[in-house]
Amino acid sequence: MASPALAVDQNTAFLPFQIIAQTVDESLTDKVDDNLTNVLLLNNFQMLDREEAEELVDYTKWPPDTAALDSIAKVTGLDSVAAGSVTIIGSQISIDVKVYDVLNPENPRYFFKEAGSMAELELIIGQVMDEVIAYAERDQLIGRIAPDGNARIDSGAILRKIQSKAGDTYDPAILRDDLKAIYSMGYFDDVQIDVTDGDTGKVVTFRVVEKPAISSVSFSGIDELDDDDVTEVITIKENSILNPARVNEAAAAIETLYKSKGYYNTTVTPNISYPTPETAAVRFVVEEGKKIYIKEISFEGNDSFDSDDLEDVLETKTKWFLSWLTEAGLLDRGKLEQDSARIVAFYHNNGYLEARVGEPVITQEEEWLYIKFIIEEGPRFKVGTVNLEGDLISEKEVFLSMLAIRSEEYLSRKTLRDDILRIQDYYSEQGYAFAEARPKMDISESGSRVDITLSVDRGDLVYISRIAIRGNTRTRDNVIRRELEIEEGGVFNTKGIRDSNRNLQRLNFFEEVNITPEPALDPSKMNVSVDIKEKSTGQFSIGAGYSSVDNLILMG
Known part of the structure; x- marks a missing residue:
């Protein structure tokens, strides 16, 4: 049925x-009238009262003649009349409706629906009246809407840009907005609206003239960068x-690409030429x-720390004599944004929580x-009392001894974060993989x-369901499994996972070991995934390092 929003x-x-049946009683008449009334109300339309209609039309002579149609038009002040009948023969139902134009009653539009049972009466009344309303109000509804003239741009892509749809109320203001939306896609030199009358409503056509297709993309003046690098960013x-x-x-x-490479004054001018009208x-x-x-890098508002202290936390640097090699001193806006966050973190780790x-x-x-x-430092906060609450699986003193924040004079978000991870890792080693400590x-x-109060939620005890080993082509599974400190069906244990990784590395069979x-x-x-990459046959490694304690160290 039509939506009231489209009324x-x-x-x-x-x-x-008109009701044609073996027995036409008041109950059947009321049922048919109620169904028709409800369908029309969904569209904000009204049915003529049956008593009033019977005064204007002789229901024994159906359909209404021209004189009756004229009388209805004069009484209602409307241009068209929809007159129909419901025929019930056994369990079969059919509905016939004719819509008359009072100025041309000799050529009505005919509509028909049928069904196999009375249970479908409301359904087929709704179906036939949707068609009747669409036809009767065709001058006020959009019957069909489509673009024309688009050879390369998909019609669906155009229609998704507009508000108007087939079946909507014809609204020139909305269509003008639709025209602007299509033009704003940027693919057309011209967009025009063409509106004609159709059997089911207005036929709206957006006639478009597509812009040419790009036949070539080229560059001139590129010396310091590769053409391929430039092509990748467009x-x-x-x-x-x-x-x-x-x-x-x-x-x-x-x-932007040039600026990231230090060429801050680079200008790029696009030139468009038209070898043919289509390209x-x-x-x-x-x-x-x-x-x-x-x-120069400077700071404003840093009353508590020297500029040198802040500059040490930055990844952005000023130019120095090896900048030609390291690219230090070049502006990278991404790094600059991160540097702002690094300064904030520096302050937060030194007690300035509101910096x-x-x-x-x-x-x-x-x-x-x-x-x-430009920095706003805000107040500096010292560490007060530190406590724990919630699901403690050991004595509180065990956890308090883990907290480095207790020995800090000023609050440090990093220290607190590390403490939280330390507590959660302790729980994970006991099988509580999803434990959380919230400050x-x-x-x-x-x-x-x-x-500070750390509230601990240990969650459920977690067990290992399956251990999958992947990447081993020469080393048998049982060789790997016997080095694992975890087992299927056992309690999940992060320490066991770390020890397992260490054991496998010590075998010296593998280039990489990842236990996830x-x-x-x-x-x-x-589940636990053991992903390994085996060393090539006969491969050995040798390396060297230097320690101020052990001097030269050989590794092989």
Whole structure:
């Protein structure tokens, strides 16, 4: 049935059905009228009251004659009349409906549905009336909508960009928005709307003129980088539709690539030519300029730490005499963002839990770059009381002895994080693979101290379901399994996994050993994957290292 959201102004009078059956009683009449009324109400339409209809139409002479149609039109003020009948013969039901144009009653539109039982009465009334309404309101509904003129752009891709759909109310304002949406795809030089009348409603056609296809993509002025490196960062390709916005994006991507290599003044100008009306040649003209390095990194707001201390945590560096080899001093925006996070972490690990760092300020002066980090340090917090609660599987003192944060004067997020991992690892060694320790931090009334409580949830005890060994072609499974400190059906144990890895490495049979826990279908179980890479036959290794204690060390 049609949705109320698609309802339009009613322009058709709907007469109650004539009922043809062996027995027509009040119950059957009410049932048919109620079903028709409900279907029409879903579309915000109304059925003419049966008593009123019987005053206008002689139901013994069906269908209504021209005089009756004129009377209905005058009373209702509507342009069309829908008159139908329900015929019931045994268990068979059929519905016939004619829609009359009061100005041309000799040529009505006919609709028909049938069903095999009375249980389907409401269904077929709904089906036939959906068709009747679509036809009667065809001047106000979209019957069909499609693009035309698109040879390379898929019609589905175009239709997914618009709001209007077949069956929707015809709304010129929405169609204008649809036109803009199609044009904004960037693939068309022109988009026009063509609207004609059809049997089921307005036929809306978006007539498009596609942009040319890209016949070639080339570069000029590239000396310091490889063409292949530049090609990798652009999204436009040969034989794709020309999209000027995408071309500009590609030029910007090339400039970004150059900036990441230190060529901060590089400009890229896209030129588009048209060898034929159907094709376009794109050429990117590159002016590389010279490499620009970072001359100075400064900090603002760092009252508690020297700039040298902060600069030590940065990956971004200023230029020095080996920059030609190490690329130190070149600006990498990705690294710069990470450096902001590193400064925040540095402060958080030194008690400044509310420290913030703004976006780095980059200034260019002639051939040099200057970078400034603006810092808000906030207050410094000391470590207060440290406690544990929850599912403790050992005495509290055992856990407290593990916590390095207790010996810290100032709160350090890194130290606290390491302590949490240490406790969770202790639980994992006892088979509680999913244990969690959550910190609760309360600032004291003085505002200078933080009290810490670690709340432990041990979770369920986890067992090892299956141990899968992969990658061994010469070494038998039993040789590997006897080195494992874990077993199928046993309690999960992270220490056993570490010891197993160490044992396999000591065999000196393998180049790589990776033992990885993996979730099983049963949440109380884990699978363990042992992935190995065997050494080649006859392979040996030798290496050398230097220790200030042991001097030269040979390894073989």
